[in-house]
Amino acid sequence: MDAGAEEEFRRFVQARWHALVRTAYLLTGDRGRAEDLVQQTLVKVHRRWAHIASAESPYAYTRAALVNESASWWRRRRVAETLGEVPAHADRDPSDHYAHVDTRDQLARAVLQLPPRMRGVIVLRYFEDLSEAETARALGMSVGSVKSQASRGLERLRADLRQVNETGERSLA
Amino acid sequence: MSIETELREALSARADEVPAVADPYERVTSAIAAERRRRRRAAVGGVAAVAALALAVPLVEAVDRTAPPARQSQLLPLPPASASAWDTLATWPARGGLRGDAGLLAAAADLAGGGHVVYAEDLGPVRVLLVWGDDEGTEHGRITAVSGPRGAKAVDLRVAGAGSPAAAGVIVLREVSDPGGQLLVLAAPEVATAEVSPHVRVQPDGTVKRDWERVALRGGIGVLALRTPPPPATRVRVGAYDGAADMEVSWDGAETLDVNSPGMCLNCSGEDFRVQAEAATRYSVARTLGLLRADGTPPDDLTTHTVYSGPVDRAVADAAALSDGMLAAHGNTTVFVAVTHLPGGGVVRSVRYIVNSDSGSSASELESVVPVDAASADRLPYVLWGTAGDQKKVLAAVVAPTAAGVQLVSPAPSLWPDTAVVPVKAGTATLALDGVSDVDGFRVAAFDSSGRRLGLWPLRPAGADDPLDLVAP
Numbered sequence: 287m288d289a290g291a292e293e294e295f296r297r298f299v300q301a302r303w304h305a306l307v308r309t310a311y312l313l314t315g316d317r318g319r320a321e322d323l324v325q326q327t328l329v330k331v332h333r334r335w336a337h338i339a340s341a342e343s344p345y346a347y348t349r350a351a352l353v354n355e356s357a358s359w360w361r362r363r364r365v366a367e368t369l370g371e372v373p374a375h376a377d378r379d380p381s382d383h384y385a386h387v388d389t390r391d392q393l394a395r396a397v398l399q400l401p402p403r404m405r406g407v408i409v410l411r412y413f414e415d416l417s418e419a420e421t422a423r424a425l426g427m428s429v430g431s432v433k434s435q436a437s438r439g440l441e442r443l444r445a446d447l448r449q450v451n452e453t454g455e456r457s458l459a
Numbered sequence: 460m461s462i463e464t465e466l467r468e469a470l471s472a473r474a475d476e477v478p479a480v481a482d483p484y485e486r487v488t489s490a491i492a493a494e495r496r497r498r499r500r501a502a503v504g505g506v507a508a509v510a511a512l513a514l515a516v517p518l519v520e521a522v523d524r525t526a527p528p529a530r531q532s533q534l535l536p537l538p539p540a541s542a543s544a545w546d547t548l549a550t551w552p553a554r555g556g557l558r559g560d561a562g563l564l565a566a567a568a569d570l571a572g573g574g575h576v577v578y579a580e581d582l583g584p585v586r587v588l589l590v591w592g593d594d595e596g597t598e599h600g601r602i603t604a605v606s607g608p609r610g611a612k613a614v615d616l617r618v619a620g621a622g623s624p625a626a627a628g629v630i631v632l633r634e635v636s637d638p639g640g641q642l643l644v645l646a647a648p649e650v651a652t653a654e655v656s657p658h659v660r661v662q663p664d665g666t667v668k669r670d671w672e673r674v675a676l677r678g679g680i681g682v683l684a685l686r687t688p689p690p691p692a693t694r695v696r697v698g699a700y701d702g703a704a705d706m707e708v709s710w711d712g713a714e715t716l717d718v719n720s721p722g723m724c725l726n727c728s729g730e731d732f733r734v735q736a737e738a739a740t741r742y743s744v745a746r747t748l749g750l751l752r753a754d755g756t757p758p759d760d761l762t763t764h765t766v767y768s769g770p771v772d773r774a775v776a777d778a779a780a781l782s783d784g785m786l787a788a789h790g791n792t793t794v795f796v797a798v799t800h801l802p803g804g805g806v807v808r809s810v811r812y813i814v815n816s817d818s819g820s821s822a823s824e825l826e827s828v829v830p831v832d833a834a835s836a837d838r839l840p841y842v843l844w845g846t847a848g849d850q851k852k853v854l855a856a857v858v859a860p861t862a863a864g865v866q867l868v869s870p871a872p873s874l875w876p877d878t879a880v881v882p883v884k885a886g887t888a889t890l891a892l893d894g895v896s897d898v899d900g901f902r903v904a905a906f907d908s909s910g911r912r913l914g915l916w917p918l919r920p921a922g923a924d925d926p927l928d929l930v931a932p
Contacts, residue, residue, distance in 0.1 A: 299483055300483065303480060303483040303487075304480065307477050317477060325486060326490075328487045390468060393466055393469035397469075402731075403738075404731060408466070412467050412470055425738065426721050426741065427737065428737075431737070435730075440462055
């Protein structure tokens with residue numbers, strides 16, 4: 287890569303690192319793993335930077351790579367093996383006095399329990415606010431699959447919330 | 460508040476827990492450097508790096524990217540085209556502008572573990588040396604590709620890949636470093652032209668067509684710069700050779716990134732498995748046929764859907780030797796059959812199987828890209844078969860989810876009777892052919908619930924052995 291392209295890549299990393307780690311955090315549930323995932327993705331992006339830089343949106347390209355990387359089966363297995371060991375809110379600031387179970391917290395945790403592909407759809411649709419077509423293109427699936435994955439994902443999240451609420455009500459009773 | 464709104468707020472709040480980092484570039488560049496070192500070590504250790512590639516419909520753009528010889532005065536004259544030295548790769552002299560650099564050639568041969576260099580050249584930004592070595596058990600020996608940046612010294616060279624020569628006097632090599640690609644053809648100097656067909660067109664009736672381009676060789680060598688890496692469906696005619704370009708290397712040894720190159724999710728189930736398997740198949744078909752767009756994604760009008768995804772009879776899986784020794788006591792085998800509609804109306808079928816056992820999971824392809832008749836693609840039964848223990852019985856699992864019953868129809872009923880019509884349960888039926896060790900000539904019939912025959916197809920589809928027309932008739 288020539289100096290100009292390298293400088294362009296440097297600026298891209300500096301500008302987009304934070305946004306990518308935020309997305310990766312929602313996909314992995316762990317800040318360290320999220321940073322590793324972004325780093326791994328950017329290493330691969332760097333190899334193809336000459337091509338990617340001329341693409342319509344290098345960020346969209348990289349974000350798609352990130353989500354696909356996180357959903358690859360081997361990573362999924364590794365994450366699945368360890369997710370159970372991650373505290374419900376492992377990275378929450380200890381000084382946060384609102385670390386009790388609340389709806390938003392439950393929802394974010396429930397997203398992590400979704401299958402990886404479904405999780406990718408949910409994050410791209412409801413965090414990145416991509417359209418169904420944009421999500422389909424990013425994940426290499428049909429729009430119909432995106433619709434069904436999003437619908438099933440939302441249904442699972444509703445069910446999780448209902449279960450938590452019922453458990454909470456019973457424990458208060 | 461709707462679940463969607465709550466979800467947006469929840470995800471946003473969760474993401475806000477990630478603190479900003481001052482400058483992550485240093486971390487990334489360190490990882491890039493570490494990855495390069497790791498790959499270099501792996502390559503020198505003899506690992507042939509074969510890349511997964513972004514492919515698009517390639518067209519031959521240029522015929523010569525070789526550099527002018529750097530040190531012409533040191534180059535020894537080559538034997539005349541009629542010399543016997545060109546009869547076999549074992550006696551080919553080195554060609555290319557760098558053939559006079561004895562140190563470079565020795566280093567390349569050393570990296571390859573012996574043999575001699577048959578080609579040494581700077582091609583655009585890379586330095587390329589091809590080493591031929593005798594390899595016991597191979598028909599024409601072995602080619603090891605050694606590369607480095609243009610102008611690289613001997614110490615900077617590394618092994619980029621290895622493979623077999625196409626024929627006794629022909630080397631065809633697909634170079635697939637993103638974003639471009641090259642097709643390197645080496646033949647004896649008397650061979651003046653080659654014909655290249657970078658991709659195959661699948662017709663709606665399930666037949667295939669190829670377009671050929673004639674390219675001129677110079678001294679028996681052609682370096683064809685392609686807009687995108689040549690796909691696996693590439694076929695080449697040069698000299699006495701007519702066939703696939705099987706040898707694939709990446710000069711820089713790096714795997715390429717394809718954002719939409721999803722793999723199978725082996726430990727998924729249900730819809731999650733299906734979605735992932737369809738995405739993986741869709742990508743794989745586009746890649747094989749050279750239909751990926753420039754950004755590495757399949758075109759929107761290339762769609763894949765599942766025909767069947769489910770278990771297959773254990774006895775048939777054993778007979779077909781699917782498990783390859785992996786099937787443990789509690790293992791099971793899943794077969795995934797998908798149909799992909801291509802731009803232009805062609806349709807291909809892909810079949811994969813997944814063995815899940817106590818010792819792990821593995822997946823493989825039974826059919827990667829097999830063109831089928833678009834009119835009956837969804838109804839076309841897939842038959843998995845194998846001979847049972849005594850080699851005198853064929854067990855077959857017929858996958859036909861749209862049928863109520865299936866039957867194997869004999870080519871010689873007086874010798875081997877047709878099977879009974881067996882009901883299809885959950886998409887499949889298991890049938891047996893007694894006294895038969897092969898299925899040549901057998902056909903498979905499908906019936907609806909009223910007993911009406913829906914179709915009759917060869918059990919082994921025509922062209923199944925060479926679905927992409929890669930082998931000369």
